[in-house]
Amino acid sequence: MGPDASRRSDRARRAILSATRDLVAEVGYTRLTIEGIASAAGVGKQTIYRWWHSKAAVLFDAILEVNSQEEGRVALPDTGDLESDLRLVLRGTVATLIEPANDRLQRAVTAEIQTDTVVAEELVRRLLRPQLDACAERIKIGIRAGQVDGSVDAGLAVELLFGPIFHRWLLRTGELDQTFADGVLDMVLKGLRPR
Structure with missing residues (x-):
C-alpha cells in the first residue's frame, strides 16, 4: 500500500x-x-x-484557518445568557488580535485594504461580514428573549461592540486586553437593555 x-x-x-x-x-x-x-x-x-x-484567495483561506472559520460559517455561543456569550466572543476577538503572529498578519492585510478595494471587498465578504452577521443574529435572539430592548438595531449594536476593540488595536491607543473588552461590553449593554 x-x-x-x-x-x-x-x-x-x-x-x-x-x-x-x-x-x-x-x-x-x-x-x-x-x-x-x-x-x-x-x-x-x-x-x-x-x-x-x-x-488573495490563498491569503483569505490562511486567515480563515487562523480564525477557525469555514467561509460563510460562524457559530456564536448561545447559552441563553447574551452577556456571557458576547463576553466570550469579545475576549476571543481580543486574544486573536493580540497574538503576535496573527497581529502581524492582520496588520499587513489592514494596510493592503486601504488601497486595494478588491481585497477589501473580499475581506468583508469572506471574513468580516459572516462574523458580524452571526453576532447580530445572536443579539436578535437576545431581543426575542427579552434581554435586549426591541428597538435596538442589532447591526449597529455589533458595530458598537467591535468598533472600539478594532480602533484600539489599529491605533494602539492603549492596552488591549480582556479588561478593556469587558468594559466595552458593559457600557454597550447598558444601552441595549430593555427600557
Whole structure:
C-alpha cells in the first residue's frame, strides 16, 4: 500500500497556508507572490493553482484557518445568557488580535485594504461580514428573549461592540486586553437593555 494521497495533500495545504501567513506578515501583501509561497511551502506553483485562483484567495483561506472559520460559517455561543456569550466572543476577538503572529498578519492585510478595494471587498465578504452577521443574529435572539430592548438595531449594536476593540488595536491607543473588552461590553449593554 502506497502513501496516503489525502494526508500528503492536507500537509501541503497546511504548509501553503502557514507559508502565506508568514510571508504576508514579513513582506506585506503587495510583495507576496505565488512563487514565494510555493518556495516557502516546499511545493510547486501548480499545487497552489490547483486549489486557489489567486494570492488573495490563498491569503483569505490562511486567515480563515487562523480564525477557525469555514467561509460563510460562524457559530456564536448561545447559552441563553447574551452577556456571557458576547463576553466570550469579545475576549476571543481580543486574544486573536493580540497574538503576535496573527497581529502581524492582520496588520499587513489592514494596510493592503486601504488601497486595494478588491481585497477589501473580499475581506468583508469572506471574513468580516459572516462574523458580524452571526453576532447580530445572536443579539436578535437576545431581543426575542427579552434581554435586549426591541428597538435596538442589532447591526449597529455589533458595530458598537467591535468598533472600539478594532480602533484600539489599529491605533494602539492603549492596552488591549480582556479588561478593556469587558468594559466595552458593559457600557454597550447598558444601552441595549430593555427600557
